[in-house]
Amino acid sequence: MTLLKKNKLKGNYTPPGDKSISHRIIILGSQAVGQSSISNLLESEDVLNTVSVMKQLGSNIKKKSGKYIIFGLPPGGLFTPKKKLDFGNSGTSIRLITGLISSNNIKAVLVGDKSLSSRPMKRVTEHLKRIGAIFILKKDNFLPMTINGSSNPVPLDYEILIPSAQIKSSVMLSALNTLGRVKIKEFASTRDHTERMLKTMDYDISFKEKKPHRFITMSNKRDLKPLKYKVAGDPSSAAFMIVAASLKVGSKIKVKDMLYNPTRIGFLKTLKRMGANIEIKNKRIVHNEIIADVYVNQKKELKSVTVKGNEIPMQINEIPILSIAASFAVGETIFQDLKELTVKESNRLELIYKNLKGMGVDCFIKGYDLHIIGNREIKAGGANITHNFDHRIVMSFYIANLICAKNNIIIDKSCVKTSYPGFFKDFNTLLK
Ligand code: S3P
Numbered sequence: 404m405t406l407l408k409k410n411k412l413k414g415n416y417t418p419p420g421d422k423s424i425s426h427r428i429i430i431l432g433s434q435a436v437g438q439s440s441i442s443n444l445l446e447s448e449d450v451l452n453t454v455s456v457m458k459q460l461g462s463n464i465k466k467k468s469g470k471y472i473i474f475g476l477p478p479g480g481l482f483t484p485k486k487k488l489d490f491g492n493s494g495t496s497i498r499l500i501t502g503l504i505s506s507n508n509i510k511a512v513l514v515g516d517k518s519l520s521s522r523p524m525k526r527v528t529e530h531l532k533r534i535g536a537i538f539i540l541k542k543d544n545f546l547p548m549t550i551n552g553s554s555n556p557v558p559l560d561y562e563i564l565i566p567s568a569q570i571k572s573s574v575m576l577s578a579l580n581t582l583g584r585v586k587i588k589e590f591a592s593t594r595d596h597t598e599r600m601l602k603t604m605d606y607d608i609s610f611k612e613k614k615p616h617r618f619i620t621m622s623n624k625r626d627l628k629p630l631k632y633k634v635a636g637d638p639s640s641a642a643f644m645i646v647a648a649s650l651k652v653g654s655k656i657k658v659k660d661m662l663y664n665p666t667r668i669g670f671l672k673t674l675k676r677m678g679a680n681i682e683i684k685n686k687r688i689v690h691n692e693i694i695a696d697v698y699v700n701q702k703k704e705l706k707s708v709t710v711k712g713n714e715i716p717m718q719i720n721e722i723p724i725l726s727i728a729a730s731f732a733v734g735e736t737i738f739q740d741l742k743e744l745t746v747k748e749s750n751r752l753e754l755i756y757k758n759l760k761g762m763g764v765d766c767f768i769k770g771y772d773l774h775i776i777g778n779r780e781i782k783a784g785g786a787n788i789t790h791n792f793d794h795r796i797v798m799s800f801y802i803a804n805l806i807c808a809k810n811n812i813i814i815d816k817s818c819v820k821t822s823y824p825g826f827f828k829d830f831n832t833l834l835k
Contacts, residue, residue: 410651410805410834410835411648411651411652411653411654411701411834411835412644412647412648412651412654412655412656412833412834412835413654413655413656413833413835414656414657414832414833414835415656415657415659416641416644416656416657416658416659416829416832416833417636417658417659417660418636418637418638418640418641418644418658418660418661418829419445419447419636419637419640419823419824419825420443420444420445420634420635420636420637421445421634421635421636421637421638421639421662422445422447422449422450422495422637422639422640422822423495423568423594423596424596424600424634424635424662424692425444425445425447425450425453425634426449426450426453426493426495426496426499427499427572427596427597427600428441428444428600428630428632428634429441429444429450429453429454429457429464429471429473430453430457430499430500430503430576431597431600431601431604431627432473432475432629432630432632433457433460433462433464433473433475433476434475434476434477434478434503434579434627435473435475435604435626435627435628435629435630436475436476436477436626436627436628436629437474437475437628437629438472438473438474438475438629439472439473439475439629439630439631439632440470440471440472440473440630440631440632441470441471441472441473441630441632441633441634442469442470442471442632442633442634443633443634443635444471444634445634445637445822446824447820447821447822447823447824448491448492448493448820448821448824449491449492449493449495449496449821449822450493452489452490452491452492452493452496453493453495453496453499453500454471455489456488456489456490456496456500457500459482459484459485459486459488460481460482460484460488460500460503460504460509460511461476461480461481461482462474462475462476473629475627475629477626477627478506478579478580478623478627479506479507479508479580480507481503481504481507481509481552482509483509483510483511484509484511487512487513487514487547488500488511488512488513488514489514489515490513490514490515490519491515491516491519492515492516492518492519492748492792492818492821493515493519493821494519494522494569494747494748495569497513497515497519497524497546498524498526498527498569498570498572498573499569499572499573499576500513500576501513501524501527501528501531501548501550501573502527502531502572502573502574502575502576502577503576503577503579504536504550504552505531505534505536505550505552505553505556505577506534506536506552506553506556506577506578506579506580506581507552507580508552508553508554509552510549510550510551510552511549511550511552512547512548512549512550513546513547513548513549513550514546514547514548515546518748518749518791518792518793519546520545520546520547521545522545522746522747522748523544523545523746524538524540524544524545524546524548525540525543525544526565526567526570527569527570527573527574528540528548530561530563530570530573530574531573531574531577533557533559534553534556534557534559534577534581535553535554535555535556535557536550536551536552536553536556536577537550537551538550538551556577556580556581556582557581557583558578558581558582558583558584558585558622559585559586560585560586560587560588561574561585561586561587561588561589562587562588562589563587563588563589563590565743566589566590566592566593566716566743567593567716567743568593568594568595568596568597568666568716570589571587571589571593571597571619572597574587575587575597575598575601575619575621576597578621578623579623579627580623581623582623583622584620584621584622585620585621585622586618586619586620587618587619587620587621588616588617588618589616589617589619590615590616590617590716591612591613591614591615591616591617592615592666592713592714592715592716592717593617593666593716594664594666594667594716595610595617595664595666596664596692598610598619599664599690599691599692600690600691601621601627602691603630603690603691604627604628604629604630605625605627605628606621606623606625606627607621607622607623607624607625608620608621615713630690632690633689633690635660635661635662635689635692635694636658636659636660636661636662636694637661637662637822637823638661638662638663638664638667638668638670638671639667639720639721639795639822640822640823640826641658641661641697642670642720642721642724642725643724643798643799643802643823643826643830644656644658644829644830644833645658645670645671645674645679645681645697645699646670646674646724646725646727646728646802647802647805647830647833648699648701648833649674649677649679649680649681649699649701649705649728650701650705650727650728650731650805650806651701651805652701653701654699654700654701655698655699655700655701656698656699656833657696657697657698658696658697658698658699659696660694660696661694661695661696661697662692662693662694663683663686663693663694663695663697664692664693665693665717666716666717667717668717669710669714669715669716669717669718669721670718670721670724670725671683671697672714672718673708673710673714673718673721673725674705674725674728676708677705677706677707677708677728677729677732677736678703678704678705678706678732679699679701679705679728680699680700680701680702680703681697681698681699682697682698682700683695683696683697683698684696684698704732704733704779705728705731705732705733705777706732706733706734707729707732707733707734707735707736707775707777708729708732708736709736709737709739710725710736710737710738710739711739711740712739712740715738715739715740715741715743715744716743719743719744719747720795722738722741722744722751722755722773723751723755723795723796723798723799724795724798724799724802725738726738726755726759726766726773726775726799727799727800727802727803727806729775729777730759730764730766730775730777730782730803730806731777731778731779731806732777733777733778733779734776734777735774735775735776735777736774736775736777737772737773737774737775738772738773738775739771739772740771740772741771741772741773742771744771745771747793747795748791748792748793748794748795748821749790749791749792749793749796751793751795751796752768752771752773753768754789754790754791754793754796755773755796755799756768756773757789758786758788758789758790758796758800758803758811759775761786761787761788761789761811762782762783762784762785762786762800762803762807762811763782763783763784763786763807764776764777764782781806781807781808782803782806782807782808783807783808783809784803784804784807784808784809784810784811785807785808785809785810785811785812786800786811786812787811787812787814788800788811788812788813788814790813790818792815792818793818794818794819794820794821794822794823795822797813797816797818797819798819798823798826800813801813801816801827801830802830
């Protein structure tokens with residue numbers, strides 16, 4: 404019997420700061436005229452890459468008494484960086500900052516690690532080149548990328564055909580230095596933190612939804628107001644503990660101060676449909692975002708569900724950990740249309756399938772749909788986990804040990820620092 408198999412999860416838990424919001428507050432704080440002060444910023448490798456790149460582009464960012472203090476420059480004020488901008492593993496940093504640079508009259512060279520260098524960039528550059536920015540990429544799609552920002556960015560209408568907050572936000576950030584009105588049609592299912600934050604900063608932005616679409620209108624008539632901002636807890640990090648507590652008999656946890664934005668909590672809906680006992684309390688609005696406390700009180704066995712393609716963007720980062728829940732849920736769970744999962748930090752669809760198989764779970768892929776035939780049996784485990792240094796794959800298959808007879812073998816877990824440096828410590832504190 405493994406050590407983990409004996410335990411349940413108990414106690415209070417505060418997840419680390421939200422990664423998506425941490426990136427955005429650093430980038431947008433850098434565009435506000437005046438001083439912003441940020442607390443509870445996620446200090447993960449991805450976010451620290453955003454901080455480092457924004458400094459190289461001229462932002463004055465300092466850490467003082469645990470807070471990040473930013474002295475912003477108005478849109479259009481970016482400096483030409485002295486050296487290549489290294490984004491490490493971070494897709495969000497590079498997609499968003501590419502948009503920002505594209506409407507500044509500067510030249511920059513952008514690079515990243517092996518994983519980021521194999522991820523598509525054309526999805527943003529195809530939109531941004533319409534304003535007059537020039538991009539040079541390997542095979543027109545991959546890093547390294549040279550950008551010659553536009554000296555006279557023109558206001559345009561955009562239609563984004565991939566449901567992606569990164570693409571939408573990239574275009575929105577390019578609009579900050581575009582004179583005139585910019586209109587964007589995209590999918591309502593993508594996370595809307597950029598819109599909410601710009602509104603909080605008093606920017607001239609409006610958005611409305613007519614499902615499945617969201618329509619955004621922006622115009623740079625007003626400066627961005629600096630903020631005193633506290634970053635809410637990351638639901639994508641909390642998801643590991645919430646799934647673990649939903650699986651382990653007798654578990655009872657309280658997740659405090661978690662971001663409860665409707666575009667981020669698809670996984671909670673899925674878990675509830677599977678029969679997890681999850682209650683939401685103390686909902687409140689802070690900085691135009693909903694925050695809540697989440698109570699998980701494990702009571703019954705999980706059952707299978709079908710998650711439709713249009714629900715995937717609202718739980719895109721949680722599919723790896725939900726696949727572990729599905730393995731222990733009675734019946735066939737289907738996650739439909741996971742195409743976007745193939746272009747994340749790794750090909751997550753392939754790695755989830757391979758590793759589930761390795762630990763003895765019955766599953767298959769059909770097109771881009773993932774089928775998992777779950778049951779209440781403890782899985783064999785002992786799989787050699789292939790993670791390609793993808794943080795969410797490592798954390799998911801570590802949690803999977805809870806339902807395995809033998810622990811999975813995960814060599815080099817250091818990549819968890821990408822999004823959640825305190826993952827092992829937080830998990831061990833909850834294990835009783
Ligand atoms: C993010 C958007 C998502 C998500 C990523 C963070 C963001 O990517 O997977 O981890 O902060 O905008 P896509 O919008 O490209 O799906």
